[in-house]
Amino acid sequence: MKKIFIITTVITAFLVLLPLSLVAEKKEEVESYKIGGIFAITGPASWLGEPERNTMEMIADMVNKQGGINGVPIELHIEDTVGDETKTVNAAKKLINSDQVIAIVGPSRSGTTMAVIPIVEKAEVPLISCAAAEAIVNPIKKWVFKTPQQDRHAVDRIYEYMVDHGIRKIAIMSGTTGFGDQGRKQLQKLAPDYKITIVADETYGPSDADMTSQLTKIRGTDAQAIVNWSIVPAQVIVAKNMVQLGMDIQLFLSHGFGNIKYVEAAEGAAEGIIFPAGRLLAAETVPTTHPQKKVLMEYKNLYEEKFNEPVSTFGGHAWDAMWILIRAIEKAGADKAAIRDEIGKITGFAGTGGIFNFSPSDHNGLTKDAFEMLTVKNGKFVVLEK
Amino acid sequence: MNLGVQLLQYTLSGITVGSIYAMVAIGFNIIYNSTGIINFAQGEFVMLGGMTAVYLYKTLHLPLFISGLGAVFIVMCIGILFERFAIQILKDSSVITLIIVTIAASILFKGGAMFIWGKDAYVLPSFSGDEPFHMFGATILPQTLWILGFLFLIVAALTGFFKFTIVGKAMKACAFNRRAARIVGINVNRMVMLSFALSALIGGIAGVIVTPITLAHYDRGALLGLKGFGTAIFGGLGNMGGAVAAGIIVGLLEAYSAGLISSGYKDAVALIILLAVLFFRPGGIFAKKEEQALKTF
Numbered sequence: 001m002k003k004i005f006i007i008t009t010v011i012t013a014f015l016v017l018l019p020l021s022l023v024a025e026k027k028e029e030v031e032s033y034k035i036g037g038i039f040a041i042t043g044p045a046s047w048l049g050e051p052e053r054n055t056m057e058m059i060a061d062m063v064n065k066q067g068g069i070n071g072v073p074i075e076l077h078i079e080d081t082v083g084d085e086t087k088t089v090n091a092a093k094k095l096i097n098s099d100q101v102i103a104i105v106g107p108s109r110s111g112t113t114m115a116v117i118p119i120v121e122k123a124e125v126p127l128i129s130c131a132a133a134e135a136i137v138n139p140i141k142k143w144v145f146k147t148p149q150q151d152r153h154a155v156d157r158i159y160e161y162m163v164d165h166g167i168r169k170i171a172i173m174s175g176t177t178g179f180g181d182q183g184r185k186q187l188q189k190l191a192p193d194y195k196i197t198i199v200a201d202e203t204y205g206p207s208d209a210d211m212t213s214q215l216t217k218i219r220g221t222d223a224q225a226i227v228n229w230s231i232v233p234a235q236v237i238v239a240k241n242m243v244q245l246g247m248d249i250q251l252f253l254s255h256g257f258g259n260i261k262y263v264e265a266a267e268g269a270a271e272g273i274i275f276p277a278g279r280l281l282a283a284e285t286v287p288t289t290h291p292q293k294k295v296l297m298e299y300k301n302l303y304e305e306k307f308n309e310p311v312s313t314f315g316g317h318a319w320d321a322m323w324i325l326i327r328a329i330e331k332a333g334a335d336k337a338a339i340r341d342e343i344g345k346i347t348g349f350a351g352t353g354g355i356f357n358f359s360p361s362d363h364n365g366l367t368k369d370a371f372e373m374l375t376v377k378n379g380k381f382v383v384l385e386k
Numbered sequence: 387m388n389l390g391v392q393l394l395q396y397t398l399s400g401i402t403v404g405s406i407y408a409m410v411a412i413g414f415n416i417i418y419n420s421t422g423i424i425n426f427a428q429g430e431f432v433m434l435g436g437m438t439a440v441y442l443y444k445t446l447h448l449p450l451f452i453s454g455l456g457a458v459f460i461v462m463c464i465g466i467l468f469e470r471f472a473i474q475i476l477k478d479s480s481v482i483t484l485i486i487v488t489i490a491a492s493i494l495f496k497g498g499a500m501f502i503w504g505k506d507a508y509v510l511p512s513f514s515g516d517e518p519f520h521m522f523g524a525t526i527l528p529q530t531l532w533i534l535g536f537l538f539l540i541v542a543a544l545t546g547f548f549k550f551t552i553v554g555k556a557m558k559a560c561a562f563n564r565r566a567a568r569i570v571g572i573n574v575n576r577m578v579m580l581s582f583a584l585s586a587l588i589g590g591i592a593g594v595i596v597t598p599i600t601l602a603h604y605d606r607g608a609l610l611g612l613k614g615f616g617t618a619i620f621g622g623l624g625n626m627g628g629a630v631a632a633g634i635i636v637g638l639l640e641a642y643s644a645g646l647i648s649s650g651y652k653d654a655v656a657l658i659i660l661l662a663v664l665f666f667r668p669g670g671i672f673a674k675k676e677e678q679a680l681k682t683f
Contacts, residue, residue, distance in 0.1 A: 042497075044605050046505040176650070202649040207609035209600040210403045212525075213644040213652075216395040233507035233603050244518045245395075245525055261506040265601055267516075 032075035033068075033329055035060075036101035038091045038116070039130070039318075040083035040108040044206055044232065045177075047259060048108040051315030052130050053078055054307050055299075056105060059322045069329050077101055081112055088112035089119060096123045102334050105321045106130055108314070111178025117144055126328075126340040128321040130314065132255070133182035137363040145343055145363045147320040148313075149278060149353055151186045153368035154255050157276040158227060159194040161373055167250070171200035171223035173214060173238060175230030183229035183254055199223050206232040211241045218247075225249050231256030239269040250274065255371070258313040263376055274384060276371040280316045280352045281381045291350050299352050316352030324349060324356065391523040396645040397638065398521075402530045404637020405537050406600065409592035410614025411621065411629035412540060413585040419548060419624045420557035420581035422481050426488045427468070429611020430495035431586045435461045435593020436602030437499050440508040450511065458590035464495075465586020469579050477575070492608065499604040507603040510594070529598045536595055540588060541626050548626075557581055561624075616660050622670025632671065636660070 037056050039049035060074045068074060077099040079091035088107050095101045096119070103126040107113050110133030117136070120127040120143050129136050129146040136146045162170065172187050174180035180203070191198050199221040202214035215238070218226060226249060228238045239251060253275040260281075263270045279286050283296040299319050303311045324346055325339070332338035346365070349356040354370025373384040413428040439457035442448045448456065472487050513532050518525035548554040559567040560577045568574050593602070600606065617636055621628030636656050643655035663671055 042500060042505075046500070046605070050505060202644075204649060205653060207606065207613075208403075209406055209596070210399050210641075212399040212402070213396050213641040214649045216392050216399070216524075217645050217649075220392055233601055236507065236601060237599075243516070244527055246518070259506075265507045265509045267509055267511070 032073050033334060034075045034077060034099060034101045035322075035325065036092075036095035036099060036104040036106075037076060037078040037318075038081055038088060038095065038104060038106040038108075038112075039078065040112070041078075041080040043082035043084065045083035045109050047261075047312070048130070048231070048314045049080070049083070049106075051303075051307075051312050052106065052108055052318035055303065055315040055318040056322055058302065058306055059319065059326075063326060069326055070333075074326075081107055081109075083109055083112065085112055085115040089115050092116040092119050096120070096125055101125065102329075102336055103127070103325055103339055105318060105325065109178055110136065110182055113144075113146075114178065117141055120144065125336055126325075126343060128325060128343070130317040130321060131179070133178060134186060135182060140361065140363055143340055145321075145324075145358070147317045147324065147351065147353055147356075147364075149255065149366050149370045150364055150368075151183050151254075152190065153366065153371055154276040155183070155186045155190050156368045157371045157373055158252050158274075159190060159196060161252075161274065162196060162225065163194050167224045168195065169197050169199050169222055169224050171202070171218040171221060171226045172198055173202045173204065173211070173218075173226060173228045173230075175232050175234060176203050176205050177230070177232060179254075179256055180230045180232075183256075187227060187229065204230075204234060204238070206234055208234055209237070211238050212245060215241050215245055215247060219245065223249065225252060227252045227254075229254040229256070233262070233265065236262050236266045236270070239266050239273060243269045255313065258381075260310055260381065263379055263381075268379075270376045271379075272375060272377075274373060274375050277374050277381070278313045278316060278353045278370060279372050280311060280313050282372065282374055282383050283311075285383050291355060292352070295350050296352055313352070320351035320353050320356070323351065392645065394522060395524040396641040398524055398526045398530070399645075400638035400641030401534070401634060402526070402599065402637070403640060404634035405530065405533045405630075406592070406596050406610070406633075407613050407617040407636055408537055408630045408633025409533065409540075409588070409596065410610050411618035411633055412537075412544065412626060413589045413592070414615055414618040415624050415626055415629055416544065416585040416588065417581050418561070418618075420560050421473075421484070421578050422561045423473075423484045423488065424615070424623075425582075425585060426485065426611060426615070427492040427495060428585065428589055429607035429609070429614060430492045430499075431461055431465060431589025431607075432593040432596070432610050432614075433499060433602065433604065433607030434464060434495060435590035436510070436597035436600075436606070437503050437508070437593075437604065438590075439510055439594045439597060440602050441503065443510060444508065450513070453510075454594040457594050458587060461590030461593065462583050462587040465582045465589070466579060468586070469582035473578065473582065474575065477578070492611070496604060496607060503604060505604060507601040508597075509601050510597045512598040513595075527599065529595070533595050533599075536591060537630060540591070541630055544584075545626050553577075553580070616657075620660055620663055620670055622672045625670065625672055628670055628672040 039052045041049040060076050064073045081088040110131040113129040113131040127144050132148040134151045174184040200218045251273050255277045257275045258277045283300050286293050300311045328339045328342035332342045344358050347357045354366040356365035358365040374381050375384045417425040438460050439453050442453035442456045512529045514528045556572045557577045560574050617633045621632030639656045640652045644652040
């Protein structure tokens with residue numbers, strides 16, 4: 001008898017409360033801007049995804065505390081891709097079909113971004129990627145934007161430096177990931193423009209433990225410098241192996257090296273490495289007159305205070321993407337096509353990655369000036385003196 | 387630089403990588419030898435060994451030697467707990483079920499490591515400096531010699547243990563036929579626990595000694611485990627000497643194909659030869675026909 005009583009009570013309570021909760025949910029749907037985030041929060045590219053997720057949540061909190069966008073709060077739907085293409089595609093479909101987001105920030109990796117492009121294009125949802133590859137915005141996709149600087153511009157900066165210093169023959173090494181592969185293609189494509197010859201072209205897997213074979217092969221050529229293009233921790237092993245082999249030619253890395261933990265893991269082997277990167281990594285050394293100075297210091301201070309870890313350029317990409325999106329929503333409201341149009345009109349926006357000037361023919365909005373050549377000195381990133 | 391020196395450097399690179407694979411493969415073999423299970427969490431033991439050592443050394447500032455020992459001990463305890471709480475309570479399940487449990491455990495270990503230590507890559511200092519040895523123009527790191535030394539020590543000890551001691555033989559008996567082993571008075575439960583302790587111990591040692599070369603990273607275990615597993619199959623599951631030989635062969639194949647053909651085909655060459663071996667000699671390159679007939683895999 002007692003049992004029946006309990007069961008009836010539970011069912012009644014459920015029936016009474018159910019409509020209430022439905023009403024509450026429905027009301028929220030109208031009164032919030034649903035923004036999706038897809039990042040590689042765990043998995044081999046997690047050092048990209050985690051700061052990106054943190055940054056996105058931090059900005060949403062800030063905006064919501066100040067009353068939201070035009071009085072409407074932001075509602076985040078964040079999915080973890082584990083850096084995997086299949087999972088990213090599923091996550092994007094979930095965000096679009098079941099969460100009904102009005103725009104998506106992410107994914108973190110070039111490979112996963114390429115995988116979701118057909119989906120957002122078909123569903124007509126604006127996407128601002130945090131991945132670097134040129135192919136994301138070239139050729140232009142109607143609904144796809146990205147905030148990281150272009151690989152091409154990083155290559156431009158490296159090659160310009162080489163030309164200035166009389167380096168004509170180079171070897172390239174790249175990780176076998178989307179980022180490494182796209183970088184390799186850009187290096188090959190742009191080399192003739194600078195009259196640079198690539199004398200060796202080697203790759204390594206993200207889990208490889210030793211790159212002395214590849215480096216030995218390079219040592220057998222007349223390369224004057226090595227460009228190592230990768231984002232995985234294994235890129236550090238290249239620097240260490242070069243010390244082991246006693247190779248003294250200059251090592252250049254990509255902007256994928258922009259994490260001070262890599263310098264620690266290299267144990268001194270990273271000293272003197274030259275790489276192009278956004279100004280965020282050396283924010284303190286940027287002159288106060290620079291238009292990015294204010295935003296760089298603001299993001300750095302906010303992030304480091306809240307999460308108690310150093311900022312990385314990757315979180316900066318999410319910062320830029322999120323503020324660009326908020327600006328567009330301010331004008332366009334929840335209309336996806338209008339949001340896309342507004343993003344395309346943003347000019348003169350100072351972000352952590354550079355000054356963004358979007359246009360119908362440029363869905364990245366940055367020039368090669370977004371990059372600064374940095375080096376490692378006494379275990380710290382500093383602006384390379386010319 | 388002439389081709390001879392290059393070839394020598396490829397050989398040394400191959401040995402470096404191969405000895406790491408062999409270390410992981412041995413862990414697979416111990417558990418296989420006493421339970422017939424393939425422990426897919428073996429790579430995670432290696433990762434845990436490296437990460438724990440880094441934690442003890444860098445965060446608690448213990449001396450390197452103590453950190454290494456401590457890490458090995460902690461990983462061994464994790465291996466015992468894993469066996470007690472995941473394998474023991476399912477002891478009457480089929481081998482396949484237990485293998486799936488080990489996959490689940492590997493995901494748990496990886497997630498736990500990520501939660502505790504974060505997602506960055508860490509490194510331990512080399513045991514005896516980073517100054518490489520030079521041989522005719524090629525170089526090898528002192529740490530590689532440490533790995534090789536430990537490898538041979540462990541293989542010798544384990545081979546002796548399984549061949550000549552009662553406990554070792556009892557462990558092997560459990561794998562062949564649990565019921566028969568129990569009938570002749572072998573404490574099967576204890577033997578299984580011992581095998582997990584041993585393989586976690588070796589995984590831990592591997593983790594500590596390879597970290598100065600490969601870096602420790604929460605995500606490293608799965609891929610190390612995969613290569614180690616391939617190596618164990620290549621050398622014949624359960625065969626300690628075979629694991630070492632196979633590890634070195636796989637490492638050399640990778641290094642030569644990276645150096646002489648193209649680094650893009652490095653993994654492909656190693657995998658194709660591995661497949662060929664499995665196709666023609668499913669028991670591994672060193673298997674005897676009669677021995678293979680007795681094995682489950």
